Amino acid sequence: MSARSRPWRWTARGLGALGLSGRTLVVAVPMLWLLLFFLVPFFVLGRISLAEPILARPPYTPLFERGPDGALVILANLENYRLLWADTLYRNAYLSSIRIAAVSTVFALLIGYPIAYYIARAPEPRRTILLLLVILPFWTSFLLRVYAWMGFLQREGLINSALLGLGLIDAPLVMMQTTFAVQLGIVYTYLPFMILPLYANLTKIDDAFFEASADLGAAPVVTFLTVTLPLSLPGIIAGCMLVFIPAIGEYVIPALLGGPDTLMIGRVLWDEFFSARDWTMASAVAIVMLVLVVAPVMWLQSWLDRRGLNG
């Protein structure tokens, strides 16, 4: 046995005496980290959404309080949730986030699909180079890619100067601080997340399917609609999830490209926390976002996984 395995043996024996196997330990390390820093935070979030904001550090009421007779009293306050339901601002923000995310996802699919399909059918080495070209913007800063559109879309921006210069428009178009700009920003920054799963799926499809379809006399369009599209459904679903869910909670894009009337729930949460300094309301907004949007979509994803559709 090599020297390397000896200390391991002693450690294993010591752990064995404690009733722990190496196997348990290997499972425990990532498990405990994720439990503590991923799962437990959601419970803290839920608990604070039930508190009341106060002027103190931390700025929320405790969950338990000693009553006058010394007994523990649980303080749970549903006021935040009542407000979320009653105030149309929040309801509209949820609805408009879902709408903006959905529209952006559809456009990302429409733009991403031809790119993914083209790369999947390209011969090597062109395929690798094109794939690198898709990934390259993804490795540069997300924030700076959103920022790049500010120079394009603003009143004196490149698009307006070009259109004015060509005489196509008489007055500059208002593009910055609109819902359109936000959707454009989401499509642009999330496009690689759409292309990569689509590409991974499309390369797996056996060419024999296309050949068979063509041999049987199907026009390319028919082949695409009846063979390619159905077979690439898992890739379409995966890509749409990767764009849709994060886009719902997007903050940076509406903050930089959106106007004051572009309501998105991620921005509402941010403002509740950083501007209004109401941690309890921000938590309630987050919990409803989780329950309403993220949980059902993740459930759908795991259901598809179990059905083996996402192989």
Added chain:
Amino acid sequence: MKRGWILPVLAGLGFVFLYAPIVALVVFSFNESRLVTVWAGFSTRWYVALVNDRQILQAAWVSLQVAVASATLATVLGVLAAFVLARLGRFRGRLLLTGMTAAPLVMPEVITGLSLLLLFVAMEGVLGWPGGRGMTTLIIAHTTFCLAFVAVIAQSRLRDMDDSLEEAARDLGAGPVRVFFDITLPVIAPALVAGWLLAFTLSLDDLVIASFVSGPGASTLPMVVFSKVRLGVSPDVNALATIIIAVVAVSIAIAGVILYRQARRRDQGG
């Protein structure tokens, strides 16, 4: 059969869409004028302004430290999680671990950021740790969300890997730890490098989570850039973007050449 022209044209337009803003960003970083849309001659003044900006430099240093630390931690934990899920078969809590390594991939950043901050504040009330917000909380937060990305990459590599190598080593009498370090790890090494680089980039790039969990004195580069950009277009940010793009492009080109050479050598050898 006639080759279709629709697909190449659509794909080409897609690439123009991907690259036009980046090209414009780079070109206007060399513009003499403060106006980002009027060309007033070539100049490197915004690069000079950038390297003299102490706030930016300090934030870049914070970001770099956090990114190295959290990418390394995330790689170790992510590979462990991937190994457990790909090789250990059934165990209690398997479904939970699967969910917890996949969910951070799509979780909206505002939720991750807020919930982690609340955890840190609550922990401090109970345990007296982590003692304020700053580098430590940043590293923990970034490790947690980068871990998922590393786990996905490592898991797909482990699934593709031929496990007869590991079996052979076991049959020859190697213990599980020896098999892992002598066989599994070297085989999945390229995935580890890719995972580390991805985690490093994600950490360097993150604004939302960092804004929640960071404290005074530990502003990251995206936080400083965001506060500048919020007020409008500013050319020194273009210069910064150009530097980042150049570094990324050169690294990817080098990686591409190395991979290409390796592939060719393997082809010639085989």
